[in-house]
Amino acid sequence: MLFPLLLRPALRRRCALLPRLSPLAPVRASHSSSLTPKVHCYISKSADPYTNLAFEDWLLRTSDPNSFILYLWRNRPTIVIGRNQNPWKECNLDMMADRDVWLARRSSGGGTVYHDLGNTNYTVLMPRDAFTRNWCAEMVARALHQLDIPAYVNARHDVAVDDLKISGSAFKLTRNRAFHHGTMLIDADLSRLHGCLHSRNKDTIEAKGVDSVRSRVANLREYSLSIDHSSFCGAVMHEFATKFDCELDGKSDSVTVWDDGSADVAELVRKERRRISQWDWLYGQTPEFIHRFHSHFTWATVFGSIAARHGRISKAEISTSASALQPPVGACKAFAAISRLLHNARYHKDDIRSCLQPLIAEGDPYAIQLCEWVVAQI
8 A cells, every 4th residue: 555655754844944955065077177077968868787888888988077967867677786796795696596587796886775666766976076076966866855855965965864864975086076866765676675685695794804894774655656757857857957057958959868679789889888897807706705604404513714805715614523533434535525516616506506517416415415405594
């Protein structure tokens, strides 16, 4: 039943008096130019996460160093992790496979986020010396005020309403350029979000990468039944245009709409899309980690430790405690064989199962039990 979601009670009381936002800092033009900065908006009609991320990277690398660019885009169901994050620790990869949720890794830092067509992504690219953490977030909060949603920027530079996070963000800096990008939960599948972001290995993997900070989240649809992708994009474009005293609409030369079928766009992003959609980037970029696990079998308690670097197993150890009784001969042989077979294997359930298949084929019941146990931990 949707009627209870028409407006939260606290919101109804405050809609007439939206919270005040501090004035946005004036835009600082690059030292190399005293002219009014160039302003442009790109709107993607593609729902492919690798294409959209590749296009964002192309904008960062090739746009005029003095320009300010707004980029608006959406993806099919996808979990997007930060550049230095561990997908096995951040995501429920089994659930993602069952629900056809893709994995993507972006080039910026920050934590893991969920994308689907109920979520809109925004990116603002600018000269590096004009970058501030709150500039983009404040702009987005002001856009939501246009839609009668009392958003604000919290201490973590996230956009929130009623202490609930509606937008996470991250940034990237290069020598001349910077971008700040974020999500906006409009009508996303929060059940899928929570499920796919709940990893059962969160506490058993010791990783050198960056862990996500978990936050309570909400959809904007809980505060307005009229908001959608189009109205949100329109409000953000209006705020962005107001900042630079320019026009950004469907009739403006400063707005470019593109999709996967645009020949020039396909040529520009094809190589980068191919790179960031492959295993070496999605998984191989993962910083070193160690996965420790154990289970109680009828014949012993068994401990596993798998160390991985660049997504490949550098060392695997399967053992029992020193004080335990001597395990069966078949199990002892399997301990050594598993360690040998897994060396340099990709840390991926299917690859590990394939590597252990010769040992399983030998038919020893202890070896089969141990192999199935190891595969189930990944």
